Amino acid sequence: MSLLVVGTMAFDAIETPFGKSDKIVGGAATYIAWSASNFVTQINQVAVVGEDFPATELSALAARGVRNEGVQIKKGEKSFFWSGKYHMDMNTRDTLDTQLNVLADFDPIIPESYQDTEFLMLGNLTPAVQMQVIKRLKNRPKLIVMDTMNFWMEIALDDLKKVLKEVDVLMVNDSEARQLTNEYSLVKAAKKIMGEMGPKYLVIKKGEHGALLFHEDSVFFAPALPLEDVFDPTGAGDTFAGGFIGHLAATKDISFENMKRGIIYGSALASFCVEKFGAERLREITKDDIENRVQEFVSLVQFDIELVD
């Protein structure tokens, strides 16, 4: 069940209609690791941080089975920093500040002990770095899942398209799927991505409106849990990705049926993530909490219609 996760480990400062955080630990790979560690006992983490990154965070993750041999700590440098403000709908946000810092020349190192990886999760990151990770693995993993964002479509589309050719599952949100394909219909966008761009599976994240999983002519939909309050959506997409790949890696089953379960686990984890600032809630939840939340998803969509043949 070896799982390699690559992505940012960083600082965020977040404003929402409900409050404002200090500079807190964030980053795609951080959320993915917290989330996936509910399913697998070992995660091989690849990232780069500055000297300012708290050792307590790395040791807290290590206690959850997240190995940090591949996490480079750059002396005298600062970690990536992002600051943003969410609008009332919690689906749109303004970036207030971005400081690349150590991310500017991230050269991902894959320790020898990571080489047996079966599952690779490429968190949102410069496409060229995602590609380097793939190339530096001696054997192709059984499943490569990739997250990306509109920003890379605007400034590094060619690199992005090259990585797409190498991955099995692409994970984007609805507006990114539209931007990547110039198709407004998500069904048409999915056909174009799976037919022409590389990935054989596509996950489209729609935030509070749930998520879609496409493969060949099949489509699966999982709602987001209707929540009384969404406190902070930062990291929800990464947490979703962590639950998805974590479940797949734990079960070693990459069938469409099992990916559906991965989507449900991902959605359940994401529904916890948004309840508090940053990854705070993810540090608290237990296996029981997760199972109870999954049961809520079952109740939410379960219906019983007797169809006449």
Add this chain to the structure above:
Amino acid sequence: MSLLVVGTMAFDAIETPFGKSDKIVGGAATYIAWSASNFVTQINQVAVVGEDFPATELSALAARGVRNEGVQIKKGEKSFFWSGKYHMDMNTRDTLDTQLNVLADFDPIIPESYQDTEFLMLGNLTPAVQMQVIKRLKNRPKLIVMDTMNFWMEIALDDLKKVLKEVDVLMVNDSEARQLTNEYSLVKAAKKIMGEMGPKYLVIKKGEHGALLFHEDSVFFAPALPLEDVFDPTGAGDTFAGGFIGHLAATKDISFENMKRGIIYGSALASFCVEKFGAERLREITKDDIENRVQEFVSLVQFDIELVD
């Protein structure tokens, strides 16, 4: 299984990114009747039209069991007319023209033969007219379902609140639920509507993002079917309502479990409606088409997770 439907029967002229219709037959009660007639053999229709309304439409509906004794035809007057243009997202639209015509002083007549009605569907209409219909029924129906819209919240909120006190199920879209309650969270909006305003059930329609059914502490979610093309969303909400109440009236079962099925049938019918201009597609579909579409909904959300106790 007596079902009374009240609402507009009218003309629409529609522009979408994909085309432009002539002046075609529309109106909430028209869509509801076409949709519900797939489930029940008799519908008691209450509406008002002008001399310009095509007799062929009334006879086509009559052939489907839609009685028009309660449809007033105003000599020398014109039917209600609406014209609108949809944006690319198909969820937002601009009204280009509204001509009230016969609707300006609609005094709904309930024929004696309609008095035994068990199910009442109040299509979107002036709240005062909806109230008159309720008052003119000698016995309260077993279930009253009401649709409304933001327009009435702006110009007739007091009247609307009075009708709300009389109904069992309110059907609105997400922005209307927010507007009615001043709550952004749909879960909080639902609690307020069911706790303070009258309805014990709430259906929130989210267009391409599906629909939610709330009752006490239970919530059910049905997705919209991901479609390659949404050609014209006009009437989709009314068609959804018609499928919902049609299924309930046909089964005479107003349990939460059966309402879930109603939501699925409503969603299935709505997914046909948007495939062509106006109610055109609704005239073509067969019982088999509907069952096949419902099967697609089953596949779309079905997953199998074994939970540990």
